Amino acid sequence: MPSIVIVGAQWGDEGKGKVVDLLAERAQVVARFQGGNNAGHTIVHGDETYKFHLIPSGILDPQTTCVIGNGVVIDPGVLIAEIDGLRERGVDVSNLKVSANAHLIMPYHLMLDHAGEARLGKLQIGTTKRGIGPCYADKAARLGIRMQDLLDEKILKKKIMAALEPKQLQLRPFERDPALDLQSMTEQYLTYGHRLERHIADTTSLLHRALDDDRFVVFEGAQAALLDIDHGTYPFVTSSNPVAGAACTGTGVGPLDIDEVWGIAKAYATRVGAGPFPTELEDDLGEELRRRGGEFGTTTGRPRRTGWIDLVALRYAARINSMTALVITKLDVLSGFDTLRVCTAYEGADGAVFETFPYHQTVLHHVSGRYTELPGWSEDISGARSPEELPQATRDYLRFIEEAVGVPVVLVGVGPGRDQIVWLGERSPLLAESR
Ligand code: IMP
Numbered sequence: 221m222p223s224i225v226i227v228g229a230q231w232g233d234e235g236k237g238k239v240v241d242l243l244a245e246r247a248q249v250v251a252r253f254q255g256g257n258n259a260g261h262t263i264v265h266g267d268e269t270y271k272f273h274l275i276p277s278g279i280l281d282p283q284t285t286c287v288i289g290n291g292v293v294i295d296p297g298v299l300i301a302e303i304d305g306l307r308e309r310g311v312d313v314s315n316l317k318v319s320a321n322a323h324l325i326m327p328y329h330l331m332l333d334h335a336g337e338a339r340l341g342k343l344q345i346g347t348t349k350r351g352i353g354p355c356y357a358d359k360a361a362r363l364g365i366r367m368q369d370l371l372d373e374k375i376l377k378k379k380i381m382a383a384l385e386p387k388q389l390q391l392r393p394f395e396r397d398p399a400l401d402l403q404s405m406t407e408q409y410l411t412y413g414h415r416l417e418r419h420i421a422d423t424t425s426l427l428h429r430a431l432d433d434d435r436f437v438v439f440e441g442a443q444a445a446l447l448d449i450d451h452g453t454y455p456f457v458t459s460s461n462p463v464a465g466a467a468c469t470g471t472g473v474g475p476l477d478i479d480e481v482w483g484i485a486k487a488y489a490t491r492v493g494a495g496p497f498p499t500e501l502e503d504d505l506g507e508e509l510r511r512r513g514g515e516f517g518t519t520t521g522r523p524r525r526t527g528w529i530d531l532v533a534l535r536y537a538a539r540i541n542s543m544t545a546l547v548i549t550k551l552d553v554l555s556g557f558d559t560l561r562v563c564t565a566y567e568g569a570d571g572a573v574f575e576t577f578p579y580h581q582t583v584l585h586h587v588s589g590r591y592t593e594l595p596g597w598s599e600d601i602s603g604a605r606s607p608e609e610l611p612q613a614t615r616d617y618l619r620f621i622e623e624a625v626g627v628p629v630v631l632v633g634v635g636p637g638r639d640q641i642v643w644l645g646e647r648s649p650l651l652a653e654s655r
Contacts (some may be wrong), residue, residue: 222479223437225464228444229483229537231491233517233524235549235633236484237261240277240440242638248435250278251287251427253470254460255442256325256355257298258348260518264636268309271518275302275316276440282312285430287423290321291460291470293355294367296412303419317421319471320368324409326380327399328387329354335390345456346493348519356459358383367420370413377406424472431477439467439478445537453584456495464541483543483627485534487551487617490524492517496581499527499563499589513553528561528589531624536577538627546625548618549633552640557596560617563589564624594620602635607644618644 224243228234241263244250257273264270265280274294278284288294303313329351336353337344347353358364363383369376381402394400430437443462446452451463460466464481468474488509491497501509506526509515515524537543554560566574566587578584597613604610610618610632622629632642 221434221436223431223439223473223477224480224482225439225441225467225478225541226482226484227441227464227537227541227543228447228462229485229534229541229543229546230444230489230530231446231497232259232442232444233490233492233515234444234484234486235547236441237263237272237277238549238633238636238638239482239484239547239631240438241265241280242641243438244276244278244281244284246436247278247284247438249285249287249427249430249437250276250440251289251423251437251467251471252276252292252440252442253289253467254291254462255458256293256350256352257295258350258352258458258519259442262518262636264638270306270309272302273519274299275306275313278438278440279306279313279316280311282315285315285317285426287426287471288316288318288322289423289471290319291466292319293323293325293352293359293460294318295325295350296370296409296416300412300415313419316419317423317426318367318416318419319423320366320420321424322367323355323359323364324367324370325351325355326358326365326383326409327405328384328391329358331391331394331397331400332387335393344494346495346522347458348493350519353459365409367416370409371417371420373406373410376409376413377402380406380409427471427473431473439464439471441467445483445540446533448540451540453495454581456493464543480544481541482545482547482630483534483537483541484547484549485529485537486513487529487548487554488513489527489530489533490515491527492520492522492524496584496587497525497527498532498566498584498587499530500525501527509553513550528563528591529621530563530589531621532563532566532575532577534621534625538625543627545630546622546627547631547633548621548629551614551618551632552600552602552634554596554617555601556598560594560596561589561591562594562617562620562624564592565590592620602640604634604642605639607642610642
């Protein structure tokens with residue numbers, strides 16, 4: 221039975237949730253391994269639309285166990301609100317298991333995220349201001365509060381005290397904020413602990429058992445390769461590793477437990493927040509793409525920056541993730557453009573050409589895309605369900621991408637509905653057998 225890691229292949233918001241949701245139908249376990257409520261997944265199930273920030277997309281399937289792994293950072297208030305929201309809509313959440321080792325986002329992390337961005341001024345990263353970076357920083361500094369600490373009042377208070385102390389200076393403007401009171405913070409988090417206790421589990425053992433029993437496990441990545449703290453466009457990145465390797469560290473399984481890595485990419489490119497974006501369209505065409513694609517953040521509502529598909533970045537993402545398959549989403553958004561451009565190389569200010577992703581930040585900030593023009597298609601493809609129903613120009617566009625990236629396209633998204641997909645090649649029968 222396969223275990224598959226789903227990763228973002230661009231700058232996030234590629235539609236990973238939809239793919240995970242689709243696979244969850246056949247999967248026994250879906251596990252998130254990094255990030256926090258900076259992520260946002262929109263899932264359309266029939267007439268219902270669900271938005272998740274923390275809970276794995278598989279939750280809508282009652283037979284799927286959903287794991288929030290040790291590598292995820294959790295704002296417990298947000299998690300509880302998501303659980304309550306799902307319960308109110310009649311969704312069974314008893315199969316949600318949260319790692320006892322996952323770190324918690326605390327009120328001071330949110331304040332530090334806001335203060336840090338304000339201090340950076342024009343140089344700001346454009347974070348989601350959910351406290352993600354400061355929480356991972358505390359984890360690395362060994363000052364983090366973990367899920368399991370919520371179950372022991374004495375330990376919780378001691379750990380909050382130790383974590384708060386070094387922050388007093390940084391948070392001087394918030395000194396009198398009641399949210400920073402040690403006693404009330406401890407009490408609030410103990411209440412969270414009572415609410416979440418039934419979900420807290422040894423998720424590493426749970427995953428080992430599932431893999432040993434040959435279950436189909438899906439590892440759900442958040443954010444994307446180019447936002448990776450080590451391999452992305454640092455410092456304009458998130459504070460975790462959204463690449464496939466982190467599925468291991470973020471859940472406790474080994475590299476050989478992973479059979480496949482699927483990279484999800486939009487048929488064009490978007491980015492939220494600051495940082496280099498070589499194929500960005502800052503003109504009417506970019507605005508048109510934003511409008512057609514509904515490119516506004518699920519988490520922050522910010523308009524996303526838009527551009528042509530970037531095959532230099534995609535090749536790089538394929539390599540750092542050991543991608544075995546590509547999924548191209550939102551292909552329907554490109555219907556109606558006479559000509560489509562695909563970026564196959566970068567050109568520096570001095571005319572230097574880059575066919576591989578430049579490692580140097582300054583270089584990357586100054587490159588622009590070199591494009592191949594491909595014919596567009598005018599047909600509405602949102603009703604297509606098989607490759608034959610796609611216009612030739614659409615198939616040629618997909619073939620160009622897979623040849624340039626060197627990874628087969630197995631699945632295409634042609635609309636927001638969960639049935640609006642086209643399987644290419646052999647993959648669909650393999651997954652159909654999996655339950
Ligand atoms: P942070 O993860 O909130 O610290 O934000 C760091 C950078 O990652 C910012 O540019 C965010 O816009 C970006 N980012 C974080 N999460 C997502 C996501 O789920 N989709 C797209 N961009 C994201």
